[in-house]
């Protein structure tokens with residue numbers, strides 16, 4: 001049966017510094033509850049909202065980067081619903097009506113290998129406050145309300161239901177995240193700064209919305225669970241209700257939370273305290289011009305200018321932090337391909353999945369771009385071979401020592417004295433006489449001898465030089 005998945009991605013504009021309609025800080029995390037509020041964001045009577053220009057510019061950049069049409073005039077609407085996390089009992093958001101659209105409409109974004117998804121709209125709105133429970137929501141004897149987050153500027157990106165496979169959803173979310181990192185609009189490493197709700201329907205049935213999913217990995221899991229659940233119901237002719245379901249992380253399933261509000265339930269109406277704002281005909285092009293280099297362009301540059309493979313370039317640009325790390329290392333020693341391979345193939349092996357999920361790949365890592373640049377240089381100059389370099393990297397990750405320091409301390413630099421290497425080969429020939437006899441007729445047996453030489457030197461021998469010596473010695477003996 002045909003599966004249709006649409007996404008609503010919420011991204012906090014932490015780069016805007018202040019809340020959307022007052023001058024309170026965006027940084028509510030770690031603060032005492034209800035200390036980051038003022039009469040405006042607390043929704044006290046008589047206060048008036050004042051729109052943040054910076055938030056409008058950042059939201060405009062996101063829209064343009066997603067290929068949306070950016071409007072020349074914007075307006076805000078009240079979305080009415082009663083929930084304790086809303087201090088005003090309505091949320092200020094955007095709505096497409098009377099010829100005025102939200103911050104962006106009708107975009108399209110490429111992702112993965114030649115796939116694309118349409119963006120229905122991008123809107124600017126306020127984040128609600130937070131409800132704090134003791135333990136879980138179901139068992140907590142009370143709910144505490146913290147309005148520190150209320151009013152933080154939020155961009156909601158709504159896609160068309162253009163996904164069929166949860167794996168594609170994941171690729172798309174990674175792309176959007178990298179995009180907003182490159183735009184500098186949102187610090188994606190902050191908990192809850194990028195959140196995603198998804199809606200799913202199978203076989204043209206009712207749409208089910210999945211909320212409360214804390215990570216992108218869980219979005220993928222929740223979608224898989226939900227598709228299986230709906231398919232199984234449909235095959236037994238049970239009607240699928242239009243509803244909102246929450247992802248239960250502990251039990252790894254979605255569960256019913258409430259029947260979904262319909263659009264008319266929100267009674268949208270224009271916010272009388274914020275006039276419609278004319279951004280001007282220059283605004284869309286101004287926004288496009290002020291955008292930094294975006295991931296696709298950066299990937300192209302990594303490939304065409306620095307000779308990286310498309311795969312390696314993709315891994316780097318998927319996380320801005322990693323791409324920046326690469327560029328810094330490369331500026332220390334211009335060995336782009338070697339450095340990129342060390343980062344992608346080796347360094348990433350020391351980063352756990354949890355950190356990758358939280359996008360703080362480099363947090364707590366003792367290895368800097370300088371370390372990787374030096375490691376690549378030591379290999380390039382032939383001071384150490386690759387397998388030694390891997391051990392050196394492991395040591396550097398553990399202690400933060402520079403690779404050259406590790407090499408000096410462990411005498412692990414390559415044996416470039418041919419006499420020394422010759423002595424090792426001699427002793428291997430003495431110890432492995434039957435292999436030597438074999439090697440005279442069987443070329444593969446020479447590799448066995450090489451393995452013994454590498455083991456005896458703990459990998460410090462240059463394999464090419466050692467093999468030459470072995471062949472020379474074999475020729476002498478036959």
Ligand SMILES: [Zn+2]
Pocket residue numbers: 019022023024036037038039040041042151
């Ligand atoms: Zn405030």
